[in-house]
Amino acid sequence: MKKESEEIMRIISEWKGSFDCPYSIREDGKSIDRKDFGDVRIVPKADNKGLDVYVKEGAKNARVAIPSCITHSGIDEDVYNDFHIGEDSVVTIDAGCGIHSEQGMSRHSGKHRFFIGKNSHVTYLEKHVGLGKEGAKRVMDPYSEIHLEEGSTLDMEVSQIGGLEESHRITKAFLDKDSTLKVKESLLTEKRQIATTDFHVELNGDSSNADIVSRSVAKDESKQEYTSRIVGNARCTGHSECDAIITGKGKVYASPALDAVNEDASLIHEAAIGKIAGEQIMKLKTLGLSEEEAEERIIMGFLS
Amino acid sequence: MLELIGLTWDAPDGRRILDDITLSFPSSGITVITGPNGGGKTTLLKIVMDIEHPLKGKVLFDGEDITSLDTTERARMGISYGFQTPVRFKGITIHDLLEIASGKSLEKEDVNRLLAKVGLCGKDYAEREVDQTLSGGEIKRIEIASVLARESRIAIFDEPEAGIDIWSFSGLISVFEELKKGDVPVLIVSHQERLMEIADRIIVIEGGRVSMDGKSEDVLKKLLPSACPLKKNGERV
Numbered sequence: 001m002k003k004e005s006e007e008i009m010r011i012i013s014e015w016k017g018s019f020d021c022p023y024s025i026r027e028d029g030k031s032i033d034r035k036d037f038g039d040v041r042i043v044p045k046a047d048n049k050g051l052d053v054y055v056k057e058g059a060k061n062a063r064v065a066i067p068s069c070i071t072h073s074g075i076d077e078d079v080y081n082d083f084h085i086g087e088d089s090v091v092t093i094d095a096g097c098g099i100h101s102e103q104g105m106s107r108h109s110g111k112h113r114f115f116i117g118k119n120s121h122v123t124y125l126e127k128h129v130g131l132g133k134e135g136a137k138r139v140m141d142p143y144s145e146i147h148l149e150e151g152s153t154l155d156m157e158v159s160q161i162g163g164l165e166e167s168h169r170i171t172k173a174f175l176d177k178d179s180t181l182k183v184k185e186s187l188l189t190e191k192r193q194i195a196t197t198d199f200h201v202e203l204n205g206d207s208s209n210a211d212i213v214s215r216s217v218a219k220d221e222s223k224q225e226y227t228s229r230i231v232g233n234a235r236c237t238g239h240s241e242c243d244a245i246i247t248g249k250g251k252v253y254a255s256p257a258l259d260a261v262n263e264d265a266s267l268i269h270e271a272a273i274g275k276i277a278g279e280q281i282m283k284l285k286t287l288g289l290s291e292e293e294a295e296e297r298i299i300m301g302f303l304s
Numbered sequence: 305m306l307e308l309i310g311l312t313w314d315a316p317d318g319r320r321i322l323d324d325i326t327l328s329f330p331s332s333g334i335t336v337i338t339g340p341n342g343g344g345k346t347t348l349l350k351i352v353m354d355i356e357h358p359l360k361g362k363v364l365f366d367g368e369d370i371t372s373l374d375t376t377e378r379a380r381m382g383i384s385y386g387f388q389t390p391v392r393f394k395g396i397t398i399h400d401l402l403e404i405a406s407g408k409s410l411e412k413e414d415v416n417r418l419l420a421k422v423g424l425c426g427k428d429y430a431e432r433e434v435d436q437t438l439s440g441g442e443i444k445r446i447e448i449a450s451v452l453a454r455e456s457r458i459a460i461f462d463e464p465e466a467g468i469d470i471w472s473f474s475g476l477i478s479v480f481e482e483l484k485k486g487d488v489p490v491l492i493v494s495h496q497e498r499l500m501e502i503a504d505r506i507i508v509i510e511g512g513r514v515s516m517d518g519k520s521e522d523v524l525k526k527l528l529p530s531a532c533p534l535k536k537n538g539e540r541v
Contacts, residue, residue: 215394243394279391285375286353286385287405287450297404301395 001025001032004100004131005069011161012096012127013067021063024051028070029077039089040064050080050111053093057086057117065094073104073136080111087117087149096127099138099164109141116179119151126156130163134191139166146172148179150205159186159303160195169197175236177205185214186303189222189250199228203236203265212240217299218250229257232265244273245302247295305331306352306458306489311361313347321347323512325361329458333504334480334490336520338527343509345493346388349460352491353385354378366457382457388466388493390447392435398446399430405453421482422449423475440467448479458489465496477502500524 001009005027009015022040025033029048036042039059043052055062066081085091099106116122130138146154160167173181181201189195201210210230218224230238244252258267276298284294306329313322321344329335337345350356352363354375362371370378379385393401402418403410410418416426422445432438434446444467451459468476477498483490484502492499500506506523508516516523 277391279387280393282355282375283387283391284404286355286379286387287454288376288379288407289404290376298393298396301393301400304395 001027002069002071004071007131008069008071008098008100008129009067011129011131012098013065013094015065015067019065021065023065023067026066026068026079028072029075038062040091042066045080049078051082053081053083055083055085055089055091057088059086059089059091062089062091063094064091067095068097068108068110070099070101070106070108073101073106076105076107078109078111080113082113083115083122085114085116085120085122085152087119089117089120091120092123092125094125096125096129097140097142098129098131099140100131101136101138102133103136105137105139107139107141109143111143111145113145114147114154116146116148116152116154118149120149121153121155123155124157126158128158128160128164128167130165132163137165138163140164141168142170144171144173146174146181148173148175148181148208150176151178152176153180154182156181156183158183160188161186161303162188162190164189164195165193167195169195171197171199171201173199173201173210175201175203175205175208175210177234178207179205180208181210181212183210183212183214185212185216187214187216187224188219188299188303189217189224190219191222192220193222194224195222196225197227199230199240201229201238202231202233203238204233206235208234208236210236210238210240214240214242215302216242216244216252217303218244218246218252220248220250223251224253226252226254227256228269229259230267230269231259231261232267233261235262235264236266238265238267240269242269242271242273243302245276245299246273247275247299305329305366306491307362307364308348308352309362309364311348311351311363312359313344313351313356314359320512322351322358325509325512325514327507327514327517329489329491332487332489334484334492334502335505335507336500336503337491337493337507337509338495338500339509339515344512345509346462348509349385349462349491349493352378352460353383355385382455384451384454384456384459386447386451386459386461386464388462390443392438392443394433394435396434397431398434398449401434401446401450402453405450407454410453418449418453421452421479422446423472424449441469441472444468445472445476448476452479456488458491459483461490461492461494463493463495465494465499473498497524497528500527
């Protein structure tokens with residue numbers, strides 16, 4: 001593994017020189033190491049285009065890591081990973097990605113589909129980062145399509161922690177009866193970076209529930225766009241929250257939409273965009289932080 | 305020792321709120337500043353912390369003129385300030401806030417000890433965020449804990465009783481009784497009789513000026529109707 005990949009891996013995953021769970025490591029467009037065991041099976045798709053990950057029915061506290069690293073410019077890839085989660089299982093999927101480049105353009109689009117069996121609980125972690133020299137264009141276009149069967153839950157934690165010039169994130173979810181989707185998204189953009197995120201959630205089963213919380217910070221001259229649509233097709237509850245902090249000349253556009261198609265759908269959206277409140281800075285100054293330290297600390301907490 | 309010399313401050317609409325106030329505070333004991341609303345009490349405290357800037361006058365701390373120092377510099381000198389209306393932070397836990405306040409990393413036990421002082425159980429609160437999910441009384445206690453976490457050379461509290469429910473009030477009083485035993489001077493803006501009773505000194509500010517200043521029991525006698533003095537235990541006779 002290249003040293004750039006090692007640097008990325010330490011940031012985006014729990015890799016500390018090795019994994020103690022089933023894993024598949026992708027570097028510069030190809031799989032460089034893979035190991036599966038226990039309740040997890042990892043099967044490469046034809047033409048190195050991605051993976052099928054199978055988690056056995058009834059698996060308890062399974063974990064699988066599929067980090068992806070790009071270490072130079074000139075790579076533009078779409079990677080198709082499908083997760084097939086058996087019924088009554090509990091699993092954590094760690095699928096971070098990083099691009100390290102010095103010049104030119106590199107792009108990675110992880111297209112993930114989740115088929116989550118009845119009463120299973122999946123925790124999905126996805127951390128994205130860009131490293132290397134200024135001037136290089138690093139682009140990440142993650143796509144997630146989630147199918148939640150009856151009684152299942154997906155806890156999704158996605159974060160973009162800087163260094164990506166452009167990112168376009170699409171998350172689609174379809175929920176059956178008694179299923180739950182929880183999303184916590186954190187986005188940080190700076191300089192002239194652009195990030196868009198688009199949620200489309202359909203609550204199709206009675207007692208299905210979605211909770212989407214997006215927190216973002218747009219610094220300098222960066223720009224972010226948030227759109228979400230929650231469709232209540234059943235007796236369901238949906239909540240989305242878009243909180244954004246802008247500093248410098250950062251811009252944030254938020255367009256939330258709620259479609260209550262069923263009369264018993266209960267949907268809520270909250271959005272708050274603004275600068276860091278002056279009282280927050282002042283409180284931290286009274287605790288001995290400088291204005292810059294206070295701002296940094298508030299942003300760090302906000303995105304944590 | 306804190307000294308305020310000739311402090312004058314006008315509201316943005318031109319009204320004079322503080323009019324040539326000169327006061328000094330010894331290096332221990334509790335002083336309560338009280339008086340009618342709009343009299344300039346909170347403004348006076350804010351000037352000490354550089355949250356407001358005086359039109360005229362000086363602030364001296366241990367003999368050093370700190371009038372030109374900003375809030376951060378004053379905080380680093382050991383001046384601590386508890387706000388009347390605490391602010392909330394999404395994503396910052398109570399543990400985080402107390403670490404920021406103390407300027408060092410804190411073990412669970414340290415956090416629990418601080419929270420116990422303000423009547424909160426660390427197990428239930430330490431990892432909660434300082435956000436809208438905390439009630440007015442809870443966040444007020446966190447605010448007081450954030451001052452207690454610091455190594456203060458003077459501790460200032462603006463209406464610490466505001467927002468504290470009646471059940472927590474006796475706990476609040478014991479916080480200040482404890483502080484009274486220590487060697488850090490405490491400056492409180494308050495309307496609360498019980499706080500005034502445990503004070504060593506009471507200053508009354510009215511119309512931007514000091515109208516009374518003296519030992520707690522002497523000022524209390526004048527402040528409260530003579531037909532209705534307070535007994536030591538706080539009951540009226």
